[in-house]
Amino acid sequence: MRAIPILLTALVGGFLLLPVAVLATHTSIAFHGQNAVPDAWPSLVASLEATAWSMAVILLLGTVAGYMLARRAGVLWRALEFLLLIPLLLPPLVIGLLLMSVYGPYGLLGQWLSALRLSATNTLLAVVLAQIYEAMPYYLFAAQGAFSQVDAGLERTSQSLGRPPLQTFFRVTLPLSLPGLSAGFAMAFARSIGAFGAVIVIAYYPHTLPVAAWIALEEQGLPAALTLAALFLLAALPLPLILLLWRRLRHADRFV
Amino acid sequence: MLTVSCEIHAGRPFPVRAKLQLDEGMLCLFGQSGAGKSTLLSAIAGFLPLHAGEIRWSGRVLADNRRQTPPWRRRFSYVEQQANLFDHLTVRQNILYGAPDRRSGAVKDVVEMLDVADHLDKRPSALSGGQRQRVALARALAADPVLLLLDEPFSALDVAAREQIMDALRGFLRKRRLPTVLVSHQFTDVQRFGDEVAVMDTGAVVQTGTPTDVFARPATRRVAELLGYRHFVPAAEGVELAVHPDRVVLGEFAELGRVYGGRVERVFPFEGRMRAFVRLDGGGVIEAAWRDANGVAGQSVRVTLIDPPRLPCFGSSLLPHHPIN
The missing domain is CATH 3.40.50.300 (P-loop containing nucleotide triphosphate hydrolases)
Structure with missing residues (x-):
């Protein structure tokens, strides 16, 4: 009887980790790499560059919005919080179609961008927009949760001791909410760098790694796509793993 | 200031x-x-x-x-x-x-x-x-x-x-x-x-x-209640005495306040000490500090209320509230 939970957990672990293990033991990188590499490195650079921009925007705006959602009360704020769940629930393909309708050449904002000689389709800007749209809700709600965990009484105390709100935020609120913010950042980063459904609709070019892997699958087959998938993991995993390790070490340190 | x-x-x-x-x-x-x-x-x-x-x-x-x-x-x-x-x-x-x-x-x-x-x-x-x-x-x-x-x-x-x-x-x-x-x-x-x-x-x-x-000198019965005065004993027409359990002593000490006769209803422990409910001869029940656990129900006692505050009856206030102008 006691073995059943263990077996079920092993089943979950096996289901999730088996494909990763297969990828790790994939031996055809050397053979197909010669064909995949020409697309791989530009795609890697495009992915990293776009993700850097999108995460910078998400971090800045998501932190502010998450704080406001955590601290503000009232019907309007709760209604906004509910509405902001919608992008989180949209299928990525639908996100791409909606972004095209707004930022595409004939879209509501796309026409203004065109007037400014900017384009939000098939450009790095388009990739960034798609990544932000897909990843922002993950960070936003994680930030809201993290800030909610910080007792408002701590902020009152800091202010009564002479620290204005901005100093209080950086000296008290932010340090105490870092574990939650880092978890949200890791999730948003993974979502951003891995964005595919919306990106392929609004930004076929430049090829990000997920898009390049899809093209490799269609044109060269699974082994070539797996090569790019392995490269993608090498690019996407380190940051979230480092953040996870940091959180664990910090948690241990607090009780020393 | x-x-x-x-x-x-x-x-x-x-x-x-x-x-x-x-x-x-x-x-x-x-x-x-x-x-x-x-x-x-x-x-x-x-x-x-x-x-x-x-x-x-x-x-x-x-x-x-x-x-x-x-x-x-x-x-x-x-x-x-x-x-x-x-x-x-x-x-x-x-x-x-x-x-x-x-x-x-x-x-x-x-x-x-x-x-x-x-x-x-x-x-x-x-x-x-x-x-x-x-x-x-x-x-x-x-x-x-x-x-x-x-x-x-x-x-x-x-x-x-x-x-x-x-x-x-x-x-x-x-x-x-x-x-x-x-x-x-x-x-x-x-x-x-x-x-x-x-x-x-x-x-x-x-x-x-x-x-x-x-x-x-609590101003009203409500203030007296907030301060821990638990009992209110009629004293005269429209006046009652507020009684605090810590300001009741056994015995007759007229120089300290009002003396009443009464009978013990119950002795009980309270915060490491003993207290007793005493029914006064003139009406009303008060709490008093008791000397030991050996009180007998029905026992006659004399108690002194130490300088009990005099309050108007039915909770009327001696001092009006002052609204903000």
């Missing part, structure tokens, strides 16, 4: 209206939970807006219904019931958080007075509840405030720790001549700590005075 004449709504079921002054010494806001004490203190600290009236410090308007000096500019240190220590900082860093001069002897004095010197390099999570509260007080004093606001800071402490900290703090505040407003729902704290007390009930200040005067 702190001058308060204001009305605060803040989403409460009833507004808080108060008219107070504090020049120096310790003013205690006393009342039951929900009376508006913490709301008033929070408004003085600058965390709640005023609906009407104003709060002044040394003649300067800090807040009225249109503008508000923010809390970080008032130099009023505010200590709440939760210690609110910053867990990511050490005790030393907590104490120095708001200190204008980290090397000043004043900070050292505070650390020694509150006996937290041995904990400076620890994190708050390693401290007990009493130690955390000491550190919170040290932090508030190290910030060199012009007014100290304490919202039931001793309530989480055991009796011995509470008394020790209160005595040390009172001496320190007197020496520094730092005006202080303390919120408490325990009148024993008020008697030990306060120079003046404002009794609050349902958002209004219903009586002010020294703790001794207020306790000896």
Whole structure:
């Protein structure tokens, strides 16, 4: 009887980790790499560059919005919080179609961008927009949760001791909410760098790694796509793993 | 000097209206939970807006219904019931958080007075509840405030720790001549700590005075109830005597107050001592301290009510409330 939970957990672990293990033991990188590499490195650079921009925007705006959602009360704020769940629930393909309708050449904002000689389709800007749209809700709600965990009484105390709100935020609120913010950042980063459904609709070019892997699958087959998938993991995993390790070490340190 | 004449709504079921002054010494806001004490203190600290009236410090308007000096500019240190220590900082860093001069002897004095010197390099999570509260007080004093606001800071402490900290703090505040407003729902704290007390009930200040005067002469039956007077004995037409269990002695001592005859109904333990319900010959039941556990139901006794306050019957107030003009 006691073995059943263990077996079920092993089943979950096996289901999730088996494909990763297969990828790790994939031996055809050397053979197909010669064909995949020409697309791989530009795609890697495009992915990293776009993700850097999108995460910078998400971090800045998501932190502010998450704080406001955590601290503000009232019907309007709760209604906004509910509405902001919608992008989180949209299928990525639908996100791409909606972004095209707004930022595409004939879209509501796309026409203004065109007037400014900017384009939000098939450009790095388009990739960034798609990544932000897909990843922002993950960070936003994680930030809201993290800030909610910080007792408002701590902020009152800091202010009564002479620290204005901005100093209080950086000296008290932010340090105490870092574990939650880092978890949200890791999730948003993974979502951003891995964005595919919306990106392929609004930004076929430049090829990000997920898009390049899809093209490799269609044109060269699974082994070539797996090569790019392995490269993608090498690019996407380190940051979230480092953040996870940091959180664990910090948690241990607090009780020393 | 702190001058308060204001009305605060803040989403409460009833507004808080108060008219107070504090020049120096310790003013205690006393009342039951929900009376508006913490709301008033929070408004003085600058965390709640005023609906009407104003709060002044040394003649300067800090807040009225249109503008508000923010809390970080008032130099009023505010200590709440939760210690609110910053867990990511050490005790030393907590104490120095708001200190204008980290090397000043004043900070050292505070650390020694509150006996937290041995904990400076620890994190708050390693401290007990009493130690955390000491550190919170040290932090508030190290910030060199012009007014100290304490919202039931001793309530989480055991009796011995509470008394020790209160005595040390009172001496320190007197020496520094730092005006202080303390919120408490325990009148024993008020008697030990306060120079003046404002009794609050349902958002209004219903009586002010020294703790001794207020306790000896509650203005209304409601105030008497808040102060722990449990029984009300008819004395004359339209007048009743308020009886506090700690102000009843066995025996006849006419020089101390009113003497009554009665019969013991029941003897019971209370906080390590014994008490008895005594039915008075003239009507009414009171509690009295009893000498031992061997009381006999029906036993005749003589009891003396020590200088019992005389109150009008049916809860009518001797002093009208003063609305904000």
